[in-house]
Amino acid sequence: MATRIVVLGAGFGGLELSTILSDELGEDADVTLIDRGDAFVFGYSKLDVMFGRKTPEAVRLPYRDFAKPGVRFVRETITAIDPEGRRVGTDGGEHEADILVVALGADYDIDATPGLAEGGNEFYSVAGAERLRDVIPGFTAGRAVVGVCGAPFKCPPAPSEAALLLHDHLSERGVRDACEITLLMPLPSPVPPSPQTSEALLEAFAERSIEFVPGARITSLDPGRRVVVLKDGSEVPYDLFLGVPKHRAPDVVLESGMAEEGYIPVESRTLKTRFPGVYAVGDVATVGVPKAGVFSEGAARVVAAEVLAELAGGEQPAGYDGLGSCYIEFGAGRVGRVNVDFLSGPKPTGTFQAPSSALAAEKEDFGSSRSARWFGR
Numbered sequence: 306m307a308t309r310i311v312v313l314g315a316g317f318g319g320l321e322l323s324t325i326l327s328d329e330l331g332e333d334a335d336v337t338l339i340d341r342g343d344a345f346v347f348g349y350s351k352l353d354v355m356f357g358r359k360t361p362e363a364v365r366l367p368y369r370d371f372a373k374p375g376v377r378f379v380r381e382t383i384t385a386i387d388p389e390g391r392r393v394g395t396d397g398g399e400h401e402a403d404i405l406v407v408a409l410g411a412d413y414d415i416d417a418t419p420g421l422a423e424g425g426n427e428f429y430s431v432a433g434a435e436r437l438r439d440v441i442p443g444f445t446a447g448r449a450v451v452g453v454c455g456a457p458f459k460c461p462p463a464p465s466e467a468a469l470l471l472h473d474h475l476s477e478r479g480v481r482d483a484c485e486i487t488l489l490m491p492l493p494s495p496v497p498p499s500p501q502t503s504e505a506l507l508e509a510f511a512e513r514s515i516e517f518v519p520g521a522r523i524t525s526l527d528p529g530r531r532v533v534v535l536k537d538g539s540e541v542p543y544d545l546f547l548g549v550p551k552h553r554a555p556d557v558v559l560e561s562g563m564a565e566e567g568y569i570p571v572e573s574r575t576l577k578t579r580f581p582g583v584y585a586v587g588d589v590a591t592v593g594v595p596k597a598g599v600f601s602e603g604a605a606r607v608v609a610a611e612v613l614a615e616l617a618g619g620e621q622p623a624g625y626d627g628l629g630s631c632y633i634e635f636g637a638g639r640v641g642r643v644n645v646d647f648l649s650g651p652k653p654t655g656t657f658q659a660p661s662s663a664l665a666a667e668k669e670d671f672g673s674s675r676s677a678r679w680f681g682r
């Protein structure tokens with residue numbers, strides 16, 4: 306009987322893993338890929354939706370187009386995970402695995418920041434970005450605050466991108482002079498592993514009169530008085546709040562007993578959990594890399610190689626290296642790039658490529674190559 310591989314979550318990690326296994330094993334693969342959604346959306350597409358650059362429909366990649374030999378896509382909500390028995394309960398039944406890969410990403414905990422639901426807006430979900438698309442055009446004067454409500458959070462450069470794109474958006478509408486933009490960040494700098502990238506972002510903020518507040522710990526919003534309350538007791542007034550909610554592993558993961566301190570600990574080189582035959586990749590795992598799609602994808606490649614080696618009885622591959630590159634929107638059609646190495650040295654190191662239109666084209670290619678590879682577009 307073929308080895309039953311069950312992959313939980315069809316995001317960057319789950320899609321890449323299932324694609325490699327299908328490419329290598331064809332119809333001999335026995336992969337079940339489970340997700341509650343009906344479409345994949347790139348994280349950065351939320352910025353496009355929020356600023357009206359693309360419609361929500363245009364950024365959806367429906368799972369019905371993910372057609373891979375040996376992979377069965379199942380649209381179900383996962384309600385229980387038994388890592389010891391490698392069994393998964395869903396609203397549609399039960400799935401048993403020989404190899405189980407948890408790639409369920411990170412969820413948002415909106416209620417962890419009192420006032421955010423009533424008085425703020427978040428742009429980290431498609432629904433939130435869609436709502437903001439209708440709210441932002443009505444903002445013509447006053448204080449806009451981009452606020453990160455907790456760390457770790459997905460794609461550390463994304464809040465900086467949101468502030469820079471907001472500057473462009475308000476400038477294009479001729480109302481920038483009537484508005485202030487502040488970015489509240491719990492981290493000490495915009496992108497701590499790469500001082501060069503942080504410097505470039507701080508320079509871009511200064512050129513555009515965007516106020517950057519490092520080390521800001523948001524505890525709540527008071528919608529009545531329109532202020533953001535920080536842990537040190539100080540308050541920041543706002544007329545428009547664009548929030549990054551606190552993150553946490555999905556409830557089903559927390560309830561499974563796999564998580565420690567919020568996420569699933571794994572051996573960073575192999576992505577193995579402490580449960581035999583169970584791996585965790587991407588945002589749901591604690592690996593020592595940021596929560597970003599490129600890292601989920603890199604981890605998925607390592608797990609694919611390990612699984613293939615195990616099936617073929619071959620040698621185990623080299624471990625996960627924690628390398629990744631992220632594109633950063635600087636506005637005005639220019640994109641920068643940060644390349645980070647998290648695991649090969651004693652501490653993370655990063656290099657920065659200055660924003661250009663050539664890198665904007667490269668970012669387009671990044672997206673279209675994934676759309677082609679995963680969804681045949």
Ligand SMILES: Cc1cc2nc3c(=O)[nH]c(=O)nc-3n(C[C@H](O)[C@H](O)[C@H](O)COP(=O)(O)OP(=O)(O)OC[C@H]3O[C@@H](n4cnc5c(N)ncnc54)[C@H](O)[C@@H]3O)c2cc1C
Binds near residue numbers: 460
């Ligand atoms: C605004 C923004 C900009 C970003 N920009 C970038 C960028 O430029 N580059 C980059 O690399 N990353 C970027 N990211 C981050 C990136 O989107 C995530 O880090 C990435 O999607 C994580 O991949 P993953 O496979 O670990 O999880 P996800 O892609 O989140 O996939 C998890 C899947 O699990 C499913 N799931 C969860 N719970 C259940 C359940 N109970 N039952 C069934 N299914 C479930 C979800 O539906 C989801 O499809 C950005 C994110 C945001 C919000």
